[in-house]
Amino acid sequence: MPTAFIPFTMCATVRDGHMRSFRTGLGRLSSSHRGWAPLGVVKSTNTKAPLRGAVPQSVHTATDASLARYLQDRHADKDMHWDLAVSIQR
Numbered sequence: 001m002p003t004a005f006i007p008f009t010m011c012a013t014v015r016d017g018h019m020r021s022f023r024t025g026l027g028r029l030s031s032s033h034r035g036w037a038p039l040g041v042v043k044s045t046n047t048k049a050p051l052r053g054a055v056p057q058s059v060h061t062a063t064d065a066s067l068a069r070y071l072q073d074r075h076a077d078k079d080m081h082w083d084l085a086v087s088i089q090r
Contacts (some may be wrong), residue, residue: 005054018081
């Protein structure tokens with residue numbers, strides 16, 4: 001049975017004191033080697049980047065806030081210190 005993917009947009013904003021790793025983190029985030037959620041950087045500055053992506057439908061895609069928490073948790077273990085604003089495309 002095919003899995004439904006939920007498209008979303010996300011804005012990643014770097015936290016104070018972590019600007020040096022922001023561009024490197026964006027490169028890792030948009031790398032094709034990650035299998036859990038394909039993401040593409042739309043445009044970026046040294047402190048902010050809007051992205052587009054899709055994730056498999058799950059309990060994490062019930063609300064914008066639950067998806068933001070899920071994505072934040074996925075990035076926290078990779079030393080990506082960002083604040084995320086997420087909007088699920090309905």
